[in-house]
Amino acid sequence: MQNSFINRSFTNKSRILFCIVLFEYGLFIFSGTSFSFLHGNHFFSIEADPAFWIFYLLKIPQFITGHQWLGVLLDATIVVSLLFFIRNPFNNRLAVLLFLLLFLFYTTFMGYLAHRNYQVGFFMVFIPFLFKSEVNKTYAYEATRYFLLFFYVSAALLKLFNDSLVSQAHFSHLLSGQFTPYYLEGNTGLRTHVNLYLMSNPAISYILYLLSFFGELIAIIGFFTKRFDKWIAIIILAFHFSNWFIMDIAPFGQLAFICLLFLSKEMRLRGS
Numbered sequence: 001m002q003n004s005f006i007n008r009s010f011t012n013k014s015r016i017l018f019c020i021v022l023f024e025y026g027l028f029i030f031s032g033t034s035f036s037f038l039h040g041n042h043f044f045s046i047e048a049d050p051a052f053w054i055f056y057l058l059k060i061p062q063f064i065t066g067h068q069w070l071g072v073l074l075d076a077t078i079v080v081s082l083l084f085f086i087r088n089p090f091n092n093r094l095a096v097l098l099f100l101l102l103f104l105f106y107t108t109f110m111g112y113l114a115h116r117n118y119q120v121g122f123f124m125v126f127i128p129f130l131f132k133s134e135v136n137k138t139y140a141y142e143a144t145r146y147f148l149l150f151f152y153v154s155a156a157l158l159k160l161f162n163d164s165l166v167s168q169a170h171f172s173h174l175l176s177g178q179f180t181p182y183y184l185e186g187n188t189g190l191r192t193h194v195n196l197y198l199m200s201n202p203a204i205s206y207i208l209y210l211l212s213f214f215g216e217l218i219a220i221i222g223f224f225t226k227r228f229d230k231w232i233a234i235i236i237l238a239f240h241f242s243n244w245f246i247m248d249i250a251p252f253g254q255l256a257f258i259c260l261l262f263l264s265k266e267m268r269l270r271g272s
Helices: 002-030 050-057 060-065 068-087 092-111 134-161 170-178 180-184 190-200 202-223 229-247 255-271
Strands: none
Touching (some): 002 068, 002 255, 050 060, 050 092, 060 092, 068 092, 134 202, 134 229, 134 255, 170 180, 170 190, 170 202, 170 229, 190 202, 190 229, 202 229, 229 255
16 A cells, blocks of 8 residues: 555656656757757867767768658657656666666757756656666665765866855846846846846855855755755755846746656655
């Protein structure tokens, strides 16, 4: 009876998780950044990661962006596959297909950006679901979970070691450059007013910067216990949405990945 409840809880949470992935990829499509809209864009800025070189040396992204019909087909395949996967999140073959397609999308998309976006969560969230056996699934979840925690702890440590925490004006200076397009467009909305206020009040912006530091650093607790995973996820999500409002850095692509932490209890019970 208990195993049945655990499996039902795990299934329902997994479905919600991949509904979020579908929502995130839907945003890529509607914002004009999915496979379909990369057609004809020949800007390349390949990362240092050799995994990116393989794709570009094989000319896979170039071939996709050179044929718009293929981009449309890949977008449709991802959406339809996600719908089937939401119905059955235990289909590891479908998980492998989606992982590869979304990793290919990330690789292609990053090659066409003039800046870097390290939100890799929308394809890494599939890693625990790539395996059929419960033991392998549990080990994969543990590895992914620790990577997720390290992702945020390392961001906090970077703030610490580059001395940005010792400068009270650091964050207000960042804000002055972040919203330049808003001022050029003559935007006078709420976010612009908040931006101007924080630029004019470095002490307040410094407090928010410290809160963001602790919001990321709190993930270190997860290295010692899973008891607070739910709260760590909530704090990190709050950090991302606050960052979106204040800095205009959207969290889409990372949301489902963070929500993996809500599965900690079920994964532990299934693996025991």
